[in-house]
Amino acid sequence: MMDNILARFSANVILGVSWIIAWQHILxxxxxxxxxxxxxxxxxVTLMLWYSVLGYRMASKKIPDKIFHICLGAGAxxxxxxxxxxxxxxPDGRLLQSFTVxxxxxxxxxxxxxxxxxxxxxGGGTLTFLVSSQEVEP
Amino acid sequence: MMDALEVTSAAxxxxxxxxxxxxxxxxxxxxxxxxxxxxxxxxxxxxxxxSALALTASLxxxxxxxxxxxxxxxxxxxxxxxxxxxxxxxxxxxxxxxVSWIAVTVVLFARRYLPHANDHEHSQRSESAxxxxxxxxxxxxxxxxxxxxxxxxxxxxxxxxxxxYMLIGYWAHxxxxxxxxxxxxxxxxxxGVAMLVGFLLLGTNMNHWSLSALVNGNAPNGILLEIxxxxxxxxxxxxxxxxxxxxxxxxxxxxxxxxxxxxHSSALVAAGVYLIARFxxxxxxxxxxxxxxxxxxxxxxxxxxxxxxxxxKIKALLAxxxxxxxxxxxxxxxxxxxxxxxxxxxxxxxxxxxxxxLFLVAGSVTYLTGLKELDQVGGMGRTHKVLAVGGxxxxxxxxxxxxxxxxxxxxxxxxxxxxNRSWVLFGAMLLGGLFSLLYMLRFLNQIFFxxxxxxxxxxxxxxxxxxxxxxAGAALLTSLFPNWMNTQIINPAIAGTLxxxxxxxxxxxxxxxxxxxxxxxxxxxxxxxxxxxxHVPYKLWTRIPLHFHMGGNYAVKAYFGLSRxxxxxxxxxxxxxxxxxxxxxxxxxxxxxxxxxxxxxxxSAIPWxxxxxxxxxxxxxxxxxSLFLKHHLALAMLLSVLGFMLSGVxxxxxxxxxxxxxxxxxxxxxxxxxxxLILSTKVDPIKSxxxxxxxxxxxxxxxxLGVGVILGAGTYFAGGAFPDNGVGPELAxxxxxxxxxxxxxxxxxxxxxxxxxxxxxxxGTATMAAAGLFWKRKRAR
Numbered sequence: 066m067m068d069n070i071l072a073r074f075s076a077n078v079i080l081g082v083s084w085i086i087a088w089q090h091i092l093x094x095x096x097x098x099x100x101x102x103x104x105x106x107x108x109x110v111t112l113m114l115w116y117s118v119l120g121y122r123m124a125s126k127k128i129p130d131k132i133f134h135i136c137l138g139a140g141a142x143x144x145x146x147x148x149x150x151x152x153x154x155x156p157d158g159r160l161l162q163s164f165t166v167x168x169x170x171x172x173x174x175x176x177x178x179x180x181x182x183x184x185x186x187x188g189g190g191t192l193t194f195l196v197s198s199q200e201v202e203p
Numbered sequence: 204m205m206d207a208l209e210v211t212s213a214a215x216x217x218x219x220x221x222x223x224x225x226x227x228x229x230x231x232x233x234x235x236x237x238x239x240x241x242x243x244x245x246x247x248x249x250x251x252x253x254s255a256l257a258l259t260a261s262l263x264x265x266x267x268x269x270x271x272x273x274x275x276x277x278x279x280x281x282x283x284x285x286x287x288x289x290x291x292x293x294x295x296x297x298x299x300x301x302v303s304w305i306a307v308t309v310v311l312f313a314r315r316y317l318p319h320a321n322d323h324e325h326s327q328r329s330e331s332a333x334x335x336x337x338x339x340x341x342x343x344x345x346x347x348x349x350x351x352x353x354x355x356x357x358x359x360x361x362x363x364x365x366x367x368y369m370l371i372g373y374w375a376h377x378x379x380x381x382x383x384x385x386x387x388x389x390x391x392x393x394x395g396v397a398m399l400v401g402f403l404l405l406g407t408n409m410n411h412w413s414l415s416a417l418v419n420g421n422a423p424n425g426i427l428l429e430i431x432x433x434x435x436x437x438x439x440x441x442x443x444x445x446x447x448x449x450x451x452x453x454x455x456x457x458x459x460x461x462x463x464x465x466x467h468s469s470a471l472v473a474a475g476v477y478l479i480a481r482f483x484x485x486x487x488x489x490x491x492x493x494x495x496x497x498x499x500x501x502x503x504x505x506x507x508x509x510x511x512x513x514x515x516k517i518k519a520l521l522a523x524x525x526x527x528x529x530x531x532x533x534x535x536x537x538x539x540x541x542x543x544x545x546x547x548x549x550x551x552x553x554x555x556x557x558x559x560x561l562f563l564v565a566g567s568v569t570y571l572t573g574l575k576e577l578d579q580v581g582g583m584g585r586t587h588k589v590l591a592v593g594g595x596x597x598x599x600x601x602x603x604x605x606x607x608x609x610x611x612x613x614x615x616x617x618x619x620x621x622x623n624r625s626w627v628l629f630g631a632m633l634l635g636g637l638f639s640l641l642y643m644l645r646f647l648n649q650i651f652f653x654x655x656x657x658x659x660x661x662x663x664x665x666x667x668x669x670x671x672x673x674x675a676g677a678a679l680l681t682s683l684f685p686n687w688m689n690t691q692i693i694n695p696a697i698a699g700t701l702x703x704x705x706x707x708x709x710x711x712x713x714x715x716x717x718x719x720x721x722x723x724x725x726x727x728x729x730x731x732x733x734x735x736x737x738h739v740p741y742k743l744w745t746r747i748p749l750h751f752h753m754g755g756n757y758a759v760k761a762y763f764g765l766s767r768x769x770x771x772x773x774x775x776x777x778x779x780x781x782x783x784x785x786x787x788x789x790x791x792x793x794x795x796x797x798x799x800x801x802x803x804x805x806x807s808a809i810p811w812x813x814x815x816x817x818x819x820x821x822x823x824x825x826x827x828x829s830l831f832l833k834h835h836l837a838l839a840m841l842l843s844v845l846g847f848m849l850s851g852v853x854x855x856x857x858x859x860x861x862x863x864x865x866x867x868x869x870x871x872x873x874x875x876x877x878x879x880l881i882l883s884t885k886v887d888p889i890k891s892x893x894x895x896x897x898x899x900x901x902x903x904x905x906x907x908l909g910v911g912v913i914l915g916a917g918t919y920f921a922g923g924a925f926p927d928n929g930v931g932p933e934l935a936x937x938x939x940x941x942x943x944x945x946x947x948x949x950x951x952x953x954x955x956x957x958x959x960x961x962x963x964x965x966x967g968t969a970t971m972a973a974a975g976l977f978w979k980r981k982r983a984r
């Protein structure tokens with residue numbers, strides 16, 4: 066853990082900002098291809114920085130490791146569902162649907178869920194691997 | 204008054220409910236919290252009962268007949284003309300009724316049996332897991348008999364295998380259970396794969412995937428008919444544990460007794476009989492049909508019948524008897540005559556509840572005494588009269604004692620053999636009948652007579668006695684009124700198999716067959732009396748040098764042999780793997796290029812890249828320079844610089860989003876590589892160096908240059924390989940119509956979803972394996 070308060074403050078701020086940017090990427094997933102993956106990697110890199118600054122012991126108190134396992138599992142589950150639906154269930158083999166949110170006025174498509182699942186799986190999977198490599202100091 | 208259409212749709216809906224309810228309950232119970240374990244059994248039983256009632260109501264509302272009618276259709280894969288179909292006819296109705304009601308009886312039995320058995324086996328396994336698997340097993344079997352197309356049939360077929368694998372290995376802390384489960388899985392799946400190849404051959408050559416269209420159409424011709432028949436029958440033989448694939452069934456007796464009761468009577472092994480009956484109209488004219496059913500059938504009735512006589516374990520005796528009794532049915536089908544098929548279906552119906560009942564008797568004996576060996580049990584006829592009455596009704600019936608259910612079906616099968624002038628089969632079945640009588644007499648005598656008063660003072664719970672009595676009652680009904688279910692169950696099943704009605708009427712005629720049967724039964728009784736008096740010592744049976752594990756064991760041995768071979772290839776050297784993978788890539792590509800060279804119409808269309816050329820030149824120079832770097836850390840850094848330069852190329856090529864992803868991936872990759880180096884116990888990223896081999900190893904240089912040429916040439920030609928009306932624009936337009944500009948995700952989810960599934964599996968497996976290695980190290984510390 067870095068004792069420098071400025072480093073810790075900066076890490077927390079960057080984490081918050083990148084969280085917002087990641088969600089912006091996901092919510093605008095309709096507009097740019099591959100945003101779920103970008104958002105996942107962005108959060109991942111920021112979290113790694115955050116872990117380096119705070120140290121594993123303190124960071125894992127704030128964000129328990131279990132959350133990453135859940136993210137990995139949930140992301141994989143959603144991806145499986147999204148992939149298997151068009152293969153096995155939908156009449157014309159197509160899952161894609163677009164819709165407009167009432168009052169909000171923005172158009173969304175079902176790829177949003179795909180991007181969200183990719184975000185959870187990439188982020189959750191890689192962080193599961195990375196935090197599992199950490200040794201807790203005695 | 205409901206009109207005909209309403210009745211039809213109500214009946215179809217009820218059938219669908221009966222098919223889906225066990226699945227829904229199974230999935231629900233699989234997610235059931237362990238602390239609510241005791242509630243699980245109170246959910247499984249009502250759900251399975253409702254399913255059985257819905258099925259019965261469906262058949263009462265609209266009786267099934269010989270028409271394999273589709274009751275639900277959903278477009279599945281339009282490109283292949285494949286629809287999801289749920290269908291029913293008399294044949295599927297008979298199997299479904301047996302599956303659903305026997306499932307109810309065994310789950311009722313398991314309520315008291317399972318906690319006791321878990322204690323006895325020192326097992327901590329969750330009860331809800333057992334009930335979840337039983338529900339999924341039932342649902343899968345109902346899926347097999349309701350499947351309307353070939354691929355659906357295969358999927359449900361393997362689902363029954365998966366559920367049974369987990370149920371046989373329920374007490375996984377016993378090595379025997381693990382081995383039994385694996386053996387069952389390996390043999391039945393091997394048979395299932397053969398069956399799948401048969402289905403694919405059939406579907407692609409006949410241009411039909413619908414079972415209804417196939418069985419109502421013309422049979423394939425010549426060699427296709429023979430090959431398809433062989434492959435499909437291998438699947439049936441393996442599933443029904445027939446010779447030479449029998450070795451898995453005795454190993455599966457390690458499962459909890461309710462599972463054995465279900466598995467041996469109406470599920471799993473019954474699927475093989477269903478497959479044969481379903482494909483009878485299409486394949487019975489093949490030459491292979493007769494040989495592949497009759498030869499294993501003769502081996503089963505005579506050889507495995509004899510082995511059943513000398514078993515010392517209660518459940519083992521019943522397991523061998525299952526193989527032997529199913530062999531009778533296989534002979535019936537193998538005769539390929541109307542009489543043979545009728546007799547085989549009648550035998551299956553009667554045998555199902557007799558065998559389920561006998562397993563419940565065996566389970567009750569173990570529950571009351573804790574004993575599993577026949578020679579250790581005795582005197583239970585005096586201590587448990589209800590159990591004895593049920594056991595005798597069921598046992599004498601299976602033994603073929605006159606005017607009992609088992610007697611009638613053996614009579615019908617003998618009649619079919621005689622009608623066909625197949626005297627060898629006639630003799631083999633008489634011999635099989637003799638062994639049936641002997642092993643059932645031994646079973647009943649050892650348990651209910653003999654010295655001892657096992658189980659005294661311990662009452663048999665009503666929930667365990669009731670299902671056994673119900674099944675014994677059905678056996679009694681068959682004895683008193685052998686035609687009691689002909690109109691409702693047997694005749695529609697025969698019509699479904701033969702594709703035309705053929706009424707069944709079981710009669711006791713004074714004929715040569717009756718005389719021969721009575722003679723064999725008398726011989727059996729004389730043998731038994733001599734045996735009891737010590738004139739035919741039991742040891743004599745055990746001295747006959749018979750080995751059972753032939754045939755089926757080869758599948759397991761072959762599997763382990765292949766595993767050893769695979770392990771020997773995996774020597775643990777990354778360089779070794781790379782050389783093999785890349786070497787095969789070079790050789791394979793050379794062959795493909797030689798056979799199908801790139802057409803001249805594809806000149807490279809890679810444009811002059813302008814500003815990015817400078818960056819790409821830098822990438823090339825640094826790549827070559829990386830060969831000469833000695834320090835691990837320096838190499839990792841150089842590779843990350845290369846990645847960032849590539850992201851610069853993407854920026855210049857107006858693909859900022861890809862550039863961002865590339866930057867992030869490079870950052871992550873660099874950190875991961877450095878982390879891996881730090882965590883490694885053998886490499887110091889700062890101090891350690893690598894040796895550059897120079898030009899010494901020509902083989903490695905050859906592979907490296909080959910891969911370079913392939914990738915370079917591939918990229919060069921691929922740049923021009925876009926036809927005018929290619930797939931790309933079409934996909935993009937189609938995706939854009941619904942997904943706005945995010946057509947990448949649209950293509951990933953919709954158009955190449957199968958590839959994406961596989962990528963997810965690879966990513967998930969790699970992540971979990973890497974994390975698992977760290978967790979293992981932590982635990983070790």
